[in-house]
Amino acid sequence: xxxxxxxxVFIGIxxxxxxxxxxxxxxxxxxxxxxxxxxxxxTMDNYRNLFSNEELREMILGTVLLAVGSAxxxxxxxxxxxxxxxxxxxxxxxxxxxxxxxxxINADVVTGFSVCIxxxxxxxxxxxxxxxxxxxxxxxxxPFVYLSVVPKLKQMDSSLYEAAMDLxxxxxxxxxxxxxxxxxPGILSGFALAVTLSLDDYFIASYTKPATFDTxxxxxxxxxKGSQTEIKTALWALSTLIFLIVILVVVLxxxxxxxxxxxxxx
Amino acid sequence: xxxxxxxxxQLCIPYAVFLICFVAAPLLVxxxxxxxxxxxxxxxMNLAGFFTSPYTIGTLAYSFGIAAVTTCVCLLLAYPxxxxxxxxxxRQKPVIVVMFVMPMWINFTLRITALKEILTxxxxxxxxxxxxxxxxxxxxxxxxxxxLPMYTTLLKLDKSLLEAAADLxxxxxxxxxxxxxxxxxxxxxxxxxxxxxxxxxNYVVLDMLYNSTYIMGSLIGSYFSAYDWHNGSMIALVxxxxxxxxxxxxxxxxxxxxxxxxxALL
Numbered sequence: 463x464x465x466x467x468x469x470x471v472f473i474g475i476x477x478x479x480x481x482x483x484x485x486x487x488x489x490x491x492x493x494x495x496x497x498x499x500x501x502x503x504x505t506m507d508n509y510r511n512l513f514s515n516e517e518l519r520e521m522i523l524g525t526v527l528l529a530v531g532s533a534x535x536x537x538x539x540x541x542x543x544x545x546x547x548x549x550x551x552x553x554x555x556x557x558x559x560x561x562x563x564x565x566x567i568n569a570d571v572v573t574g575f576s577v578c579i580x581x582x583x584x585x586x587x588x589x590x591x592x593x594x595x596x597x598x599x600x601x602x603x604x605p606f607v608y609l610s611v612v613p614k615l616k617q618m619d620s621s622l623y624e625a626a627m628d629l630x631x632x633x634x635x636x637x638x639x640x641x642x643x644x645x646x647p648g649i650l651s652g653f654a655l656a657v658t659l660s661l662d663d664y665f666i667a668s669y670t671k672p673a674t675f676d677t678x679x680x681x682x683x684x685x686x687k688g689s690q691t692e693i694k695t696a697l698w699a700l701s702t703l704i705f706l707i708v709i710l711v712v713v714l715x716x717x718x719x720x721x722x723x724x725x726x727x728x
Numbered sequence: 729x730x731x732x733x734x735x736x737x738q739l740c741i742p743y744a745v746f747l748i749c750f751v752a753a754p755l756l757v758x759x760x761x762x763x764x765x766x767x768x769x770x771x772x773m774n775l776a777g778f779f780t781s782p783y784t785i786g787t788l789a790y791s792f793g794i795a796a797v798t799t800c801v802c803l804l805l806a807y808p809x810x811x812x813x814x815x816x817x818x819r820q821k822p823v824i825v826v827m828f829v830m831p832m833w834i835n836f837t838l839r840i841t842a843l844k845e846i847l848t849x850x851x852x853x854x855x856x857x858x859x860x861x862x863x864x865x866x867x868x869x870x871x872x873x874x875x876l877p878m879y880t881t882l883l884k885l886d887k888s889l890l891e892a893a894a895d896l897x898x899x900x901x902x903x904x905x906x907x908x909x910x911x912x913x914x915x916x917x918x919x920x921x922x923x924x925x926x927x928x929x930n931y932v933v934l935d936m937l938y939n940s941t942y943i944m945g946s947l948i949g950s951y952f953s954a955y956d957w958h959n960g961s962m963i964a965l966v967x968x969x970x971x972x973x974x975x976x977x978x979x980x981x982x983x984x985x986x987x988x989x990x991x992a993l994l
Binding site: 469473477480482483490497499545549554572575576579583604658665668669679682687711712 | 736740750754757805837925935952975
């Protein structure tokens with residue numbers, strides 16, 4: 463019993479430490495203060511600034527568009543790659559699997575640097591075309607889509623595909639109506655992972671983004687060095703909003719019956 | 729029959745081409761640049777330069793130090809958390825596990841901003857304790873990545889083994905040291921991989937907390953902004969080799985490779 467109390471207290475302290483910075487910032491995002499410490503009054507100005515400041519609005523929209531766009535491309539490539547590799551000879555499967563593993567284990571700095579050198583320096587593609595940025599984010603996230611689809615393909619009953627073919631389905635129909643529905647959970651979680659990876663990325667974007675464009679990460683890093691308090695406190699509001707959105711998504715997913723945190727890792 | 733098998737396999741062509749162009753080719757380009765000079769001739773100058781310059785070697789050593797200490801701190805904090813969570817019978821256990829993982833989904837630059845505000849209030853000037861602050865920042869950033877794989881491993885641990893050890897006369901300390909600890913090594917190794925390599929290259933935490941660039945990740949950037957692809961590639965190559973050695977060494981001890989970066993808990 464004593465051990466149990468000790469455990470609860472320890473877990474409690476760790477959670478407090480983990481969330482204290484985010485919660486303190488959330489509290490101050492509703493005040494007029496520009497520094498943590500003194501509170502003079504409460505206001506929603508930071509939230510208003512977040513959406514009225516054109517620079518901030520474009521940065522947020524751009525980040526979300528990039529995340530969704532690159533995740534869609536990564537999901538398409540990764541899923542098709544996983545299906546194709548799954549039915550290919552061992553050599554092809556091993557080759558694709560090994561290359562797929564490179565961005566997974568590689569440091570993001572090295573991935574970003576190498577993509578930039580390849581596209582910008584060797585191929586001469588201008589960063590302002592957004593091509594290096596999008597390619598960089600697809601390189602970052604497609605391997606994770608691939609990794610979440612492959613286990614679903616392995617779990618699939620292979621005779622179902624044959625049965626569909628025997629019953630007169632064309633290969634394309636069999637793929638669309640039998641294979642895809644079975645691996646759909648893997649595709650969806652791959653897509654979600656791809657979105658999170660793109661949203662959280664700083665390193666690849668910093669090497670490949672156009673000079674005039676900022677993602678949330680690159681913008682925040684630059685802003686912490688600047689002295690514009692209005693921007694600084696607006697970012698507190700952004701941090702709070704993202705925190706609330708994450709909570710909302712987690713709660714919704716739990717309600718919809720998908721098990722989050724069952725420890726299965728999937 | 730032969731025709732449709734062919735088309736199924738073909739699905740992997742786009743992804744294979746993509747991987748060759750944007751993963752394999754960039755690596756070859758990096759190797760090429762690392763071993764050539766400005767005139768495009770073969771040269772070992774960059775390699776020699778890396779290992780003779782006190783600055784680069786010092787950065788490498790300091791990065792190793794940061795990564796090693798961060799990993800140890802994360803391990804020491806995450807193990808009890810994972811252990812308590814895995815063994816507990818709390819009804820709200822899934823919620824608490826998700827709470828430990830949730831910070832992963834909040835943009836890390838915003839989390840570090842929050843931490844910076846708090847630390848500034850506590851310490852006054854962050855530059856007084858650069859090493860301590862770096863470790864706090866890195867731990868704050870990477871702790872969830874250590875908790876998740878260890879929790880998964882400890883949860884899967886066969887309870888009957890613990891009972892058997894106890895029945896055979898082991899006291900609780902012996903059960904822990906001789907059964908639980910050795911069996912949780914795969915989880916620990918996955919966690920170490922998730923924390924050690926990123927903290928060696930994550931220059932943003934240092935940069936944001938006290939404007940330092942004394943870490944491996946920044947080194948690439950400083951050559952990059954000076955248009956020195958050759959030395960930049962050499963640094964990237966050194967990092968790649970370190971990552972490769974590290975991965976080969978740890979691969980033997982981990983379960984299957986689940987890419988749990990970005991929250992595979994989804």
